[in-house]
Amino acid sequence: MSNTIALAAVTTTIRHVLHESLAWEPDPVGGADVTTLRPAQLADADDIGTGASGLNVYLYQVTPNHAGAMSDLPTRGRDGSLVRRPVAALDLHYLVSAYGDDAVLEPQRLIARATLALAVTPVFTKDVIEAAVDTYGTGGTAFLDDADLADQAELVKVSPVPLSLEEISRLWGVLGTGYQLSQTYTATVVLLEAALPVHRALPVLAPVIEVRPFTRVTVESVAVSGGGPAVTGATLLLTGSGLLSPHVVVTIGGQRLVPEPGATAGRLAVVVPDAVRAGAHLVQVVHLRPADPVTGAPERVVGRSAGVPLLVRPAVTSVTRPVGLVRVHLAPALQEGQRATITFGRLSGGDPAVVAATFPPVAAGDVGLDQLDVGEDRIADGTWLVRVAVDGAESLPAMSPGSDTYDAPVVTLP
Numbered sequence: 001m002s003n004t005i006a007l008a009a010v011t012t013t014i015r016h017v018l019h020e021s022l023a024w025e026p027d028p029v030g031g032a033d034v035t036t037l038r039p040a041q042l043a044d045a046d047d048i049g050t051g052a053s054g055l056n057v058y059l060y061q062v063t064p065n066h067a068g069a070m071s072d073l074p075t076r077g078r079d080g081s082l083v084r085r086p087v088a089a090l091d092l093h094y095l096v097s098a099y100g101d102d103a104v105l106e107p108q109r110l111i112a113r114a115t116l117a118l119a120v121t122p123v124f125t126k127d128v129i130e131a132a133v134d135t136y137g138t139g140g141t142a143f144l145d146d147a148d149l150a151d152q153a154e155l156v157k158v159s160p161v162p163l164s165l166e167e168i169s170r171l172w173g174v175l176g177t178g179y180q181l182s183q184t185y186t187a188t189v190v191l192l193e194a195a196l197p198v199h200r201a202l203p204v205l206a207p208v209i210e211v212r213p214f215t216r217v218t219v220e221s222v223a224v225s226g227g228g229p230a231v232t233g234a235t236l237l238l239t240g241s242g243l244l245s246p247h248v249v250v251t252i253g254g255q256r257l258v259p260e261p262g263a264t265a266g267r268l269a270v271v272v273p274d275a276v277r278a279g280a281h282l283v284q285v286v287h288l289r290p291a292d293p294v295t296g297a298p299e300r301v302v303g304r305s306a307g308v309p310l311l312v313r314p315a316v317t318s319v320t321r322p323v324g325l326v327r328v329h330l331a332p333a334l335q336e337g338q339r340a341t342i343t344f345g346r347l348s349g350g351d352p353a354v355v356a357a358t359f360p361p362v363a364a365g366d367v368g369l370d371q372l373d374v375g376e377d378r379i380a381d382g383t384w385l386v387r388v389a390v391d392g393a394e395s396l397p398a399m400s401p402g403s404d405t406y407d408a409p410v411v412t413l414p
Contacts, residue, residue: 003146005148007190010187015136018055019034033055040176060171061093085194090192092186093184098114215245217241222283235270241265243263245287247290257270279312282307314394325374327371346382347384355384382413
C-alpha cells in the first residue's frame with residue numbers, strides 16, 4: 001500500500017522514464033526537457049522560453065479502480081472497530097504532450113520517444129521508482145523522499161489509451177489552451193492506505209495441527225413429526241447425511257438443542273423448547289470439539305451444515321377470563337423487542353366480524369411474557385376464534401373431530 005504522496009510519485013516516475021529517453025540515439029532533440037505543468041501554463045513558465053522544446057506530463061483525471069476497491073472488504077469488525085486499514089484504489093489518467101519547433105518536426109520526434117519509452121517501461125518496478133525519486137526528490141519536491149510507492153505490493157502499470165477526435169477536442173477545451181501533439185495514458189492501480197491504528201487479534205500462542213477425516217454435514221429437509229406446524233414442544237425431524245458425530249448440536253434461533261436418543265448419520269430429532277422465539281429461523285447441524293480443561297483448548301466448531309429455513313409459529317395454549325379481561329396464554333413466551341397482535345374472529349353472525357388488539361414491543365424487563373390481556377369492553381358479545389401473530393408468524397387454529405370449520409381456541413362473551 002502507498003501513502004498520499006503516491007500520485008506525485010507516479011507522475012515523477014513517468015517524468016523520469018521520459019527524461020531518460022531524451023538521450024537515446026539516434027537524433028536526440030537538443031535542449032529538450034520533461035515538465036509536469038498544466039498545458040496552458042507552458043507558454044507562461046519562466047524556464048520555457050520561445051523556441052524551447054520538450055515533453056510535458058499532466059495528470060488530468062483520477063478515477064476509482066473498482067477491482068482494487070472490491071478487494072478491500074471488509075475493513076471493520078462487528079463492533080465497528082477497524083480490523084484493516086481502509087484502502088482507496090485509483091487509476092490515474094495522464095496527458096503526455098510534445099512541444100517544440102514544428103519546422104524541424106521536434107514535437108513528432110519527441111512524442112515518438114515518449115511512446116517508445118513507456119512501451120519499454122510499462123511497469124514501474126521498485127528500481128525505476130527509486131531512481132525517479134533520487135533524481136527529482138530535491139528542492140521543492142523533496143517530499144518525494146517520503147513516498148512509499150516502491151513498496152506497494154501491486155506494481156503500477158502504464159498503458160496508452162486512444163481517444164477519438166471528439167474526445168481529444170473536449171479534453172483540450174477543458175484544459176483551456178490550443179492543441180499540442182499528445183498521447184493519453186492510464187496508470188493503474190495506485191493503492192492509498194490510511195495511516196490509522198487497527199485492532200488486530202493476538203498472535204497464536206501454540207499452533208495445533210491435527211489430521212481428521214472430512215465429513216460433509218448436509219441437512220436435506222426439516223419436518224415436524226406427525227405433521228402440523230413447528231410450535232413449542234413439537235419434535236423436528238432432520239434428514240440428510242453426515243449428521244452424527246460424538247458431539248453434535250442443532251442450532252435454532254440462537255439456541256443449542258441436543259438431539260433425541262436414537263440419532264443416526266442420516267436422521268436427527270430435536271424438540272423445540274420455549275426458549276426458541278416465534279418467527280423465522282435457520283436450522284443448522286453443528287459438530288463440535290469440546291473444550292479441553294487439561295490443555296485449556298477452547299471449544300471449536302469442526303463441521304456445520306448449511307441453514308434450512310424454519311418458521312416457528314406461536315400457539316394459543318389457553319384463553320381465560322379474569323374479572324373484566326380476556327387473557328390469552330402463549331407459547332413460546334414473548335422476548336425482548338417482539339410485537340404481538342391478537343385477532344378475535346366472530347364465529348357467528350353480527351358486527352364487528354373481527355376485533356384486533358396490537359401490543360407494543362416487549363421491553364427488556366418483560367422478557368418471558370407468556371400472557372396478554374385484552375379488556376372485555378373492547379369485544380362485543382358472542383363466540384370468538386382467537387389467533388395471535390408474533391413477528392409475522394401466525395398461530396394456526398384447530399378443528400374438533402368431525403367438524404369442517406375452525407373452532408378452537410375460542411372465547412365466549414359474556
